[in-house]
Amino acid sequence: MNNLIGSDADSQRTLYPYVTGTSVVGIKYKDGILLAADMGGSYGSTLRYKTVERMKSVGKHSIIGASGEISDFQEIMRYLDELILYDNMWDDGNSFGPKEVHNYLTRVMYNRRNKFNPLWNSLVLGGVKNGQKYLGTVNMIGVHYEDNHVATGFGNHLSRPILRDEWHENLTFEEGVKLLEKCMRVLLYRDRSAVNKLQIAKITEEGVTISQPYSLKTFWNFAAFQNPTVGAEGSW
Amino acid sequence: MDAISGDLNAPHSMGTTIIGVTYDGGVVLGADSRTSTGMYVANRASDKITQLTDNVYICRSGSAADSQIVSDYVRYYLHQHTIQLGQPATVKVAANLVRLIAYNNKNMLQTGLIVGGWDKYEGGKIYGIPLGGTILELPFTIGGSGSSYLYGFFDQVWKEGMTQDEAEKLVVKAVSLAIARDGASGGVVRTVTINKDGATRKFYPGESLPLWHEELEAKDSLLDILSAASPEPMVS
Numbered sequence: 025m026n027n028l029i030g031s032d033a034d035s036q037r038t039l040y041p042y043v044t045g046t047s048v049v050g051i052k053y054k055d056g057i058l059l060a061a062d063m064g065g066s067y068g069s070t071l072r073y074k075t076v077e078r079m080k081s082v083g084k085h086s087i088i089g090a091s092g093e094i095s096d097f098q099e100i101m102r103y104l105d106e107l108i109l110y111d112n113m114w115d116d117g118n119s120f121g122p123k124e125v126h127n128y129l130t131r132v133m134y135n136r137r138n139k140f141n142p143l144w145n146s147l148v149l150g151g152v153k154n155g156q157k158y159l160g161t162v163n164m165i166g167v168h169y170e171d172n173h174v175a176t177g178f179g180n181h182l183s184r185p186i187l188r189d190e191w192h193e194n195l196t197f198e199e200g201v202k203l204l205e206k207c208m209r210v211l212l213y214r215d216r217s218a219v220n221k222l223q224i225a226k227i228t229e230e231g232v233t234i235s236q237p238y239s240l241k242t243f244w245n246f247a248a249f250q251n252p253t254v255g256a257e258g259s260w
Numbered sequence: 261m262d263a264i265s266g267d268l269n270a271p272h273s274m275g276t277t278i279i280g281v282t283y284d285g286g287v288v289l290g291a292d293s294r295t296s297t298g299m300y301v302a303n304r305a306s307d308k309i310t311q312l313t314d315n316v317y318i319c320r321s322g323s324a325a326d327s328q329i330v331s332d333y334v335r336y337y338l339h340q341h342t343i344q345l346g347q348p349a350t351v352k353v354a355a356n357l358v359r360l361i362a363y364n365n366k367n368m369l370q371t372g373l374i375v376g377g378w379d380k381y382e383g384g385k386i387y388g389i390p391l392g393g394t395i396l397e398l399p400f401t402i403g404g405s406g407s408s409y410l411y412g413f414f415d416q417v418w419k420e421g422m423t424q425d426e427a428e429k430l431v432v433k434a435v436s437l438a439i440a441r442d443g444a445s446g447g448v449v450r451t452v453t454i455n456k457d458g459a460t461r462k463f464y465p466g467e468s469l470p471l472w473h474e475e476l477e478a479k480d481s482l483l484d485i486l487s488a489a490s491p492e493p494m495v496s
Contacts, residue, residue, distance in 0.1 A: 039366065039367060042391040043390055043391075043392055043394045065396070070408075094394040095366070095393040095395075098394060
């Protein structure tokens with residue numbers, strides 16, 4: 025069956041992505057981790073799918089957020105579900121925390137890169153276990169690190185500068201959400217592949233919550249926007 | 261057409277218009293009937309809505325060869341699965357088999373597919389499986405090169421919980437609009453409606469479709485027009 029469903033030859037070269045998700049942004053806060061991502065699945069320059077869930081819970085202690093090729097993210101979720109299942113089968117009272125899941129993902133991503141057949145994603149992995157907060161990222165070439173705030177794609181260029189200025193230890197939930205929304209709003213203004221429908225995910229010692237989809241208000245009422253060529257008629 | 265360009269912003273356009281829509285009680289699948297080889301229309305009356313089981317059908321777009329072979333493999337697996345299960349396969353299983361083949365052979369296949377059907381557990385369901393092998397369960401989805409012209413149309417007219425008649429009319433209107441503007445789509449409109457009572461095929465030849473902008477009513481000959489009108493000189 026395996027031979028018919030997938031062939032060994034000819035999968036040994038770099039692919040290109042088709043249906044892609046854009047930025048994911050994550051921050052540590054007082055009680056745990058907050059992740060934000062919009063629900064867009066772009067197909068080249070077309071904003072084709074607008075209700076794609078790009079954040080999923082992993083086991084009891086972690087959340088994963090993915091950007092890049094959605095089919096590869098779906099495959100990664102299959103690997104992770106299997107990982108957690110086998111972990112549960114030990115029935116030893118121990119369960120994989122975010123550090124373990126992040127490490128597993130790093131190995132998978134790097135090994136695929138070495139075979140010139142990457143999973144075309146940038147992932148954010150966050151969680152809390154035994155009071156310890158964890159937030160890390162890993163991408164298609166295997167680069168991985170942890171930090172107090174992480175982002176993928178455009179988020180690195182637009183959101184992280186905001187976070188470097190305004191993130192601090194012990195943000196409340198409300199402050200964290202407002203900060204993430206500030207980041208997501210900038211991405212909405214400046215990332216062509218952003219869509220105005222997003223979710224915010226929270227993970228604490230108690231567990232995972234992923235919000236319902238919602239949209240952000242935007243502001244366009246600058247005088248310079250309303251009359252861009254005043255004082256310079258004929259310009260743009 | 262450079263297939264290996266890897267340009268992120270230009271996924272391959274695929275000759276065809278295909279649509280899958282859920283309604284209150286089942287699904288309606290629709291497609292055009294044009295198969296082209298370059299600029300030549302190889303088949304002007306193809307059937308792009310292919311049966312996988314009694315209760316599950318698939319709309320095929322992109323490479324005719326690829327979509328046909330994927331359908332054949334899935335039909336083969338589903339046949340065995342049905343025997344082993346002892347009851348009709350669910351739409352979800354059919355869609356996931358399609359995904360498996362599409363994902364594991366993503367380097368070689370160029371086909372976008374829509375799987376639709378009805379089963380007793382979930383009722384009517386539509387699954388979109390674009391290039392790359394992403395699987396998305398959706399209330400409706402469109403595919404093929406002709407679908408570019410339908411995003412705005414569906415954004416405006418789509419609503420949940422349509423009747424069977426509303427859904428069929430919507431699908432026929434949409435395929436017909438796409439045919440009007442997409443050179444790679446044409447011929448007749450075919451639909452398959454699937455619900456608890458089974459699957460029903462319908463056929464809409466060009467004359468039964470409404471006329472759009474700059475389209476004229478078809479006549480047998482100029483001579484009929486001339487004789488019908490009062491004696492007017494021919495316009496010079």
